[in-house]
Amino acid sequence: MDETRQVVGDEIVEHVSTLVEGVFDRLKPILVAVDTLLAGPSRPHADELDRLSPQVRDALGGIVIGAGFVCAPRTLSDQEFGFQWWETAPGGPPTQLFISLDPASESFLDYTRQSWFTVPRDTGRRHITGPYVDYLCTDEYTLTFTIPVRRQGSFAGVVGADVYVREFERALRPVLRPLGSRAALVNAQGRVIVSNSIRQVTGSLVREVDVASWWMTQAPLRGGTTLRRCGDAPIALVNSAAR
Amino acid sequence: MRKGMSHGARSAMFAPLDQLGRAEAVAARLVDAITLGLLADAERLPSEAELAAQFGVSTVTVREALVVLRQRGLVETRRGRGGGSFVTAPAGGPSPSWQDSLRAVSLGELRDIGDHYAAIAGAAARLAADRSSTEDIQRLELATADLRSATGVEVARAERQFHLEVAAAAQSPRLTQEEVQLQRACGGLLWLPLGSGEPGGHEEHRAITEAISDGAGDAARRLTEDHVLNAVDRLAGLHLDLGP
Numbered sequence: 040m041d042e043t044r045q046v047v048g049d050e051i052v053e054h055v056s057t058l059v060e061g062v063f064d065r066l067k068p069i070l071v072a073v074d075t076l077l078a079g080p081s082r083p084h085a086d087e088l089d090r091l092s093p094q095v096r097d098a099l100g101g102i103v104i105g106a107g108f109v110c111a112p113r114t115l116s117d118q119e120f121g122f123q124w125w126e127t128a129p130g131g132p133p134t135q136l137f138i139s140l141d142p143a144s145e146s147f148l149d150y151t152r153q154s155w156f157t158v159p160r161d162t163g164r165r166h167i168t169g170p171y172v173d174y175l176c177t178d179e180y181t182l183t184f185t186i187p188v189r190r191q192g193s194f195a196g197v198v199g200a201d202v203y204v205r206e207f208e209r210a211l212r213p214v215l216r217p218l219g220s221r222a223a224l225v226n227a228q229g230r231v232i233v234s235n236s237i238r239q240v241t242g243s244l245v246r247e248v249d250v251a252s253w254w255m256t257q258a259p260l261r262g263g264t265t266l267r268r269c270g271d272a273p274i275a276l277v278n279s280a281a282r
Numbered sequence: 283m284r285k286g287m288s289h290g291a292r293s294a295m296f297a298p299l300d301q302l303g304r305a306e307a308v309a310a311r312l313v314d315a316i317t318l319g320l321l322a323d324a325e326r327l328p329s330e331a332e333l334a335a336q337f338g339v340s341t342v343t344v345r346e347a348l349v350v351l352r353q354r355g356l357v358e359t360r361r362g363r364g365g366g367s368f369v370t371a372p373a374g375g376p377s378p379s380w381q382d383s384l385r386a387v388s389l390g391e392l393r394d395i396g397d398h399y400a401a402i403a404g405a406a407a408r409l410a411a412d413r414s415s416t417e418d419i420q421r422l423e424l425a426t427a428d429l430r431s432a433t434g435v436e437v438a439r440a441e442r443q444f445h446l447e448v449a450a451a452a453q454s455p456r457l458t459q460e461e462v463q464l465q466r467a468c469g470g471l472l473w474l475p476l477g478s479g480e481p482g483g484h485e486e487h488r489a490i491t492e493a494i495s496d497g498a499g500d501a502a503r504r505l506t507e508d509h510v511l512n513a514v515d516r517l518a519g520l521h522l523d524l525g526p
Contacts, residue, residue, distance in 0.1 A: 126361070131331075132341075137352065137359045148443055152421055172450040172458045176361065179455050228415040230453075242453035244415060251416070 047217045048267060048276060054214045055224065056270035058102075058207070062184050062200050063165065065103055068094040069198045070186060073108050077190040082116040088123040095125050096133050098200060102210060105136070105176060105201035108188070111160070112151065114195045120150070124176070126201075136176060150175055159187035160194045167273050170204045170232050170242060180204040180242065182232070204241060208233045221279035224269070227254045232274065245277060304339050305346035311337070312347060316356055316369055327357065327367040360466075380474050384521050387471070392521065395468045396514030400507040402460045403445050407490060407506040409452035411499035418451035419495045426487040437483070438473040444487055448506070451494065472513055474520075486512070 072094040076083055091108055098106040107124030115121045124136040139147045150156060153175065155168040169182040185199035211233050215222055223234035229250030231243050239245060248264055254275075257268060265278045315321045327333065330348070334341045348367055351357040358370045387395075410418070425447050428440040442465050449458040486509040493502035 134361075135345075136361055138361070147439060148446070152424055154417060170453070172453060172455050174446045174450050174458050174462065178361075178459050178462065180453070228417060230415060242413065244413060 048265075048278065051211070051214050051218070051222075051224075051276055052267055052269045054211065055272065055274055055276075058210055059167065059184075059270065059272045059274070061101065062103060062202060063186065065098045065100070066106065066184070066186060066198050066200055069098055069106065069108060070188065073188050073196075073198055077114075077188070077195055082114065082190075085115050085118045085121045088115075088121055091123045092125065092135075095123055099125060099127050099133055102202045102206045103200045104203055104206075106199065107136070108196060108198050109150065109156065110196040111194050114190065122150075122196075126177075138175065148175055155183040155185045155199060156197060159185050159197050163187055167226070169226065170230060173201065177201055177203070182207055204232065208241065218278060223277045225250055225275055225277050227251065227273040227275075247279065248277065250275065250277075304337075304343045305350070308333070308337055308339060308344060308347035309350040312351055313354075313356060321369050323369055325369050327369065329366070380470070381524055383471055384474075384517065385524050385526075387521070389518055389521060392514055392518055395472070396511055399464050399468070399472065400510040402457060402464060403448065403510055404503040404507040406445075406449040406452040406454065406457045406461065407494060408499040408503040409454060409457070410448050411494045411497050411502040413453045414451040414494055418447070419491070421447050422451065422491045422494065426484070426491050429484040429487050438469065441473040441483070442469055448490070448494070471517065472510075474517070482512070483509070 069091060072091050076087060076090060088108070088110075095107045105124060105126040107122060109122040109124070110120060112119050118140065119142065120140045122136075125133045126136055128134045141147055142149075153168070154171075155166065158164075158166040158168070165184070165186040167182055167184050170180050171183075173179065173181040173183065180203065182202045182204055183199055184202065185197040187197055188195045211224065212235075215224070215233060215235055218235065220236045223236065223239050223245065224232045225245055226232060227250065229245040229248070231239050231241050231245060234240060248260065248266065250266065253260065253266055254273075257266075260266060263279070265276075267276045267278075268274070269276060312321070312327075321327070327348075328336070330341045330344045333344045337344070348357060348359065351367075352359060356370060357367050359365070359367045414422075422444070425440065425444040429437065429444065432440045445461055445465070446458065449461040452458075486505065490502055490505045490509065493499075493505055
């Protein structure tokens with residue numbers, strides 16, 4: 040890759056990292072509050088989750104449109120599932136999210152299958168899920184940032200934030216533009232988050248490179264296409280060969 | 283508020299409250315309104331701001347009152363577009379049985395519901411075939427497995443989750459929102475909580491998932507349309523059996 044593109048690539052990678060760290064930083068006070076909540080000798084009651092609401096609401100802002108804590112099953116003493124989640128509302132104060140938590144109900148949908156829950160649970164590390172259509176919450180194309188939480192050595196749930204893909208795109212498009220029409224930011228499956236090309240629009244899968252395989256080794260590729268990871272986020276910058 | 287409600291009834295219901303126990307008082311007023319049928323089942327409540335203004339209390343108080351109503355299963359709050367707080371308890375007794383719902387709908391309406399649902403779900407399946415990743419397929423497979431052993435209300439739930447996952451795998455917020463609306467409006471009818479559910483339903487889901495996984499868009503759409511139309515045919519048969 041020629042020097043100009045290297046420098047511009049460096050800028051993009053740094054810009055993405057800054058944006059990502061900015062979101063995770065907003066979650067830190069919630070983590071502290073959750074740790075306090077879970078620190079007692081017995082499991083908390085569902086209504087104690089309301090104690091998190093000040094920190095959760097404070098986390099909203101900038102590109103963060105939803106935030107909160109989602110419990111692993113049986114983290115609470117009186118309910119199998121539970122969460123405290125707030126979302127921004129246009130022209131008004133934040134609103135609290137309620138969805139059916141009763142497994143016997145027809146409208147119950149199991150949140151424990153979503154990647155934003157399972158990946159932090161299984162890896163012990165924070166994760167960014169998406170871009171995906173979040174039908175449990177936003178009904179929009181979303182990126183969900185989640186951090187695992189533990190209680191007495193066991194996985195107790197995740198603290199998280201939602202960001203609309205279009206806002207992420209808006210923040211990064213200007214920085215991506217100098218790389219021309221073959222640059223895109225993709226997730227670890229090769230799904231495009233932001234792109235300069237209508238051929239590789241947000242949501243499409245990059246097929247010219249097996250991104251999922253590359254992610255294992257992150258070894259340099261042959262040919263003109265380059266892939267660079269952005270910090271430790273599951274996001275990479277793809278720069279296709281000029282044709 | 284329901285059109286045609288008398289001015290007297292409306293103003294009495296929303297007259298300002300006394301100081302003490304405001305959240306409980308707001309909740310009690312709303313419960314009365316629901317029980318008396320002044321607020322109909324599935325009706326959307328006025329916004330929190332509107333209720334606060336009419337009762338002469340803060341929005342925080344209104345919110346507390348809504349928590350009480352939610353806990354009592356009288357109100358359901360839905361997020362997103364078309365969201366808000368909705369009454370979930372019909373006045374005067376338990377919800378109509380599925381037999382009543384099915385009797386009330388005409389064959390023509392059933393066909394129309396089927397056409398609409400098949401169009402959305404089918405289009406979503408075709409897009410999912412082009413756009414889904416390994417993770418998406420894994421979730422589809424989990425949802426498919428659910429239907430195999432499902433009975434009663436689990437059938438409705440498994441169907442709902444499967445079709446939502448397909449719409450999400452299609453990477454389409456609009457189709458997902460359509461799917462959510464359709465499930466809300468006629469999911470209860472399409473995926474009736476009957477015994478062991480549609481025979482072959484699980485096999486149909488497996489075939490759809492396989493087509494999506496293979497990237498076979500046209501097959502995925504056709505199989506999904508057939509799946510929905512089979513459900514509608516079964517309903518039509520039941521409708522005719524139920525008689526007038």
